[in-house]
Amino acid sequence: MPLKAKLILLTLIPLIIVTASVSWITLHQAKALGENEISIFRESLIRTKESALKDSVELAFDAIDHAYHDPTLSEEEAKNEVRETLNRLRYGSDGYFFAYDKHGTNLVHPILPELVGRNLLKLQDQDGDYLIEALLFQAQAGGGFHQYLWQKRLLVRR
Template identity: 35%
Template sequence: MKNLKIKQKILILTIVPLMFTVAALMAVSLYQLRVMGVHEVEQIRSTMMASKRESLLNFMAITETAIRPILEGVSDGYETQVRVKTLLRSISYGDDDGYIFAFDYNGLTEVHPAKPELEGKNLIDLTDVNGVRVIAELINAAKNGGGYVSYMWDKPSKDHEVPKLSYAIALKEFGWMLGTGFYIDDIDDAVLLKQQEVDKEEQTTIILYLVIGTAILLLIIMVNLWFSNRALVKPIRELAESARQMSLGKMDTVITVNSNDEIGELADAISRMQKSLKVIFKKLKQTSRD
């Protein structure tokens, strides 16, 4: 700082606090933007999940309504089960990824339209990659009045396991668990897409802030340079030149600086010194003549 000129010192004292202020404002704004983005992403997830839960309830209510006439109209138990199975196998929705499945309370597969080869097999001990005992959990949910279970399951249209949310109810007449589910990988896809939008918006905001901040900084630098040159540097240089002329013995130098600040006080002090030196020089000349 010692070797810097006044103009440079003023620039530093102006720009450094300004840069910290702009950086702080950017940080706060970006934090708020990120919080809003996270909220939007979670809102999408919760809204879509709530919609799927409600749809599952509606599908199972429709299924129960469709089964009821068969249960009430056929007295033969075996024939009733055959008709119910036929009905359940005929129900599909959501581009063939939606279907109704049925298991007895021991885990024996009664109906599974997506994988008919599983029918007749006991899957009570089936667990997914996360350790969820899928069929056992669904049976427990059904026995407890109906409930949701999340797990991983093969998706027919993708040929690999994806997250699935199912709702199970009890068909007490047969001792069965009836269920249906939605693959919720589309929720993850929607969330990922929204997250990408949020990230892109954040990047755009950062660039915008940098451009605006740089423009403001350049404007302030230009104004600062103009003001410091006009109000500080130029008067000081004029006073320095006046002092230099006085050091050469030119006591008639006109001091033109006129202001009410510290520079004005300095100019006034130099002017008084000039007058005093004139008096001293005049006396010295008279003394030398005598």
């Protein structure tokens, strides 16, 4: 091999190695930065949704508060009024309210009324999360948020 070809190879090989290394590092950092941005966006979106949900729950409490403080209603009448109110309330484009007693029995579910009266304490989502148990734990701890998977069925209004 001529000396000129050897010199060109000795010049090009390190250049190719440096270029490939810089490219790999740049792509790796871009991927890490993109994943970080997605994580930050997701957390921000969750905080926004949690804040909106908290406001909606407070509005729901305001909507049923009168039933708890009306001395003319019996306990059963007050419970029925609360159920009826929660069945009618909606938030956002597809949000609704549901209620469980402390043992995991569904009391209100406007979208899936066949769940009312059923004990769903050991209900698991597709990830194996005992969602009703977790929601009751959050409620007994004073409130909070729990993410779980749930297949929503669209309500057809007529």
